[in-house]
Amino acid sequence: MRPSSMSDAPAACRLCGATRIEPLGVIPDSDYFAGKVLAQALDGGGLWRCTSCRSMFRHPILAPADYLRLYAEAPAEAWSAGHGRLDLEIIYRLIQRRSPAPSVLDVGCGSGGFLSSLPAGVKKFGIEPSTAAAQAARGLGVAILGATPADLALEAQFDVITIIDVIEHLAEPTRTLDQLLPHLAPGGCLILSTGDPASPPWQRYFRSRFWYSCFPEHITFPSAQYFRGWQQARGLLVPEVVATRYRKLPAWHWALSFVEQVVYALSPTCIDWLGRCAEALLRRAPPRRRTRSPGSAGVFTDHQVVMIQRPSAAVIRSPAS
16 A cells, blocks of 8 residues: 655646646655554655646655545544634635525535534535544534535535645545536635645745645645636636634744754654654553654644635636636
């Protein structure tokens, strides 16, 4: 279940298809995926940047079936809505612009934390590949419509489709966005939250050892330029893009996370060793992680919230038209 080689150069950008790409360094291996310790570490591969659309992506990666199996086995608590999330505050405000009781489809809804936090009148639907998380979401009143967008009924449409902390997990984001677009009601909006590859700390300094690109689940990092190109090709309204930190942090937490990121950039092995020592001191039950990466969410302005709206009276175009 390991990629063939971390040294193989990709033929083209995974997002826009351009062939002008550049390497940004090797991503350290990881034995922790979606909240679960793996028996064998996954090959980190390398981080690459497209000089055309300015997106980044990991290469090589696993086969789609391998990823789907790993997500299906993830525990229900692997992802949560979280506290102090600045991107969610932005998304809440965007949804409040809609009709009093819109229908919302959350793609990759996890255990339903985000949807359950919306007002009671909102019609809540979810897509979730994790069996345990989908069951937990149902317990919160979320109607789970399948594991992937391909499971949606042809006639299903929603006022709002949210894709929060998901697009970076997809090998073919354009394919997924195109699958979802017919399910967006006229005048509806698609709202995404994901990492921002234009963030200076990421693209200039830490690169392949940046905290966000070191999660093995994170394989694709679309730029705002990519989203604008996708929107233009399909006749949608110009997207709103807001750069933000991931969450609020107290000063001591910010300082500790910043130091962790710097040390990791200098020596991932040092962070691995410190993590193993901490687990031994805390007498954590096995299986114990052998590799670590920094949890620096909230230290840098490294996320983006993107809202793309479908016109009320226009027919959406296929990319080939």
